[in-house]
Amino acid sequence: MVDEELNFTHLVVDGDSVEVTDIEGRKEGKLISLTTVQALKYGIADGTTETFEDVLEQLDLSDAKVVDLTVNWSEKLVRFLTDPTVSSLLMTLGFLGLLFEIQSPGWGIPGTVGLVCLSLFFGSTFLTELATMTELLIIGVGIALILVEVLVIPGFGLVGVLGGITIMGGLFMMLLPGHPLPTDISSASWGFTIAVIGGLIAIYLLAKALIRTEFWKKITLPLSEKSSEGYSTSIGLEGLVGQMGIAASDLRPSGWAVVGAEKIFVVTEGEFVENGDDVQILSVDGNRIVVRKVNNKD
Numbered sequence: 001m002v003d004e005e006l007n008f009t010h011l012v013v014d015g016d017s018v019e020v021t022d023i024e025g026r027k028e029g030k031l032i033s034l035t036t037v038q039a040l041k042y043g044i045a046d047g048t049t050e051t052f053e054d055v056l057e058q059l060d061l062s063d064a065k066v067v068d069l070t071v072n073w074s075e076k077l078v079r080f081l082t083d084p085t086v087s088s089l090l091m092t093l094g095f096l097g098l099l100f101e102i103q104s105p106g107w108g109i110p111g112t113v114g115l116v117c118l119s120l121f122f123g124s125t126f127l128t129e130l131a132t133m134t135e136l137l138i139i140g141v142g143i144a145l146i147l148v149e150v151l152v153i154p155g156f157g158l159v160g161v162l163g164g165i166t167i168m169g170g171l172f173m174m175l176l177p178g179h180p181l182p183t184d185i186s187s188a189s190w191g192f193t194i195a196v197i198g199g200l201i202a203i204y205l206l207a208k209a210l211i212r213t214e215f216w217k218k219i220t221l222p223l224s225e226k227s228s229e230g231y232s233t234s235i236g237l238e239g240l241v242g243q244m245g246i247a248a249s250d251l252r253p254s255g256w257a258v259v260g261a262e263k264i265f266v267v268t269e270g271e272f273v274e275n276g277d278d279v280q281i282l283s284v285d286g287n288r289i290v291v292r293k294v295n296n297k298d
Helices: 036-041 052-058 073-081 084-102 109-127 133-151 158-173 182-210 214-219
Strands: 010-013 016-019 244-247 254-259 262-268 278-285 288-293
Touching: 073 084, 073 109, 084 109, 084 182, 133 158, 158 182, 262 278
Parallel strands: 262 288
Antiparallel strands: 010 016, 244 254, 244 278, 254 262, 278 288
16 A cells, blocks of 8 residues: 555455455555545445444443543643754754854853753754664764864864764764664754754854954954054064175075075075175065175176
């Protein structure tokens, strides 16, 4: 009844082989479905009843105690929280709340909201057994990779990217039941996509808000230091202008030169100067020292 590639011509009813001609699903390409009359005719059903009480009477259970099970408010709440879209939003809001809290002094509303959202996310997934030790271990490995990237390896490269992908994979797995159906995967993918896009938009807005805070101004230099205001990048070599020296390496066009007792890094006007050639300092601008090759004939 669930495979349209199956087909049949006969059924065995009470030990007799009966040819079947009135069931549409006997043909390949159609699912088997029976009416009440057909189910009784071919022995698939034992009988028919109109009410639940009639069923109990036919089963000789008329005196049985009947307990009606209904979904209570807590089960409805957990179902709501574990909906892929809702749980994805809880996850996103949780992490964003903590990010907002990090950029502000003390402890306030963003951090509290973030912790509540993450508690609801992880708590509901644990209650429904969507979260297992496997998912938690995967997320832990991802966090460890990011910590290695931040604390051990300079920059942000392959290890950090792998850590981020691992965490995302673990969080996505937490949105799926133990034996997911195609509809479960589809709804989880949709909810996860919404969470990721929402998170990226929120991070962008957070970055724009962050640059306006006092915290950002303390760790950055918002003003430019202009020479007209008395700022200078000089390293005290202006007195070398016009002096002669010798190239201590090939200048292509930059390299080392020895002027008097000092070995300094210089650059030519674009010409190639070989190691050992005489050079003259033309100008000094901060730490940029321009030289020109001088022919010994001159």
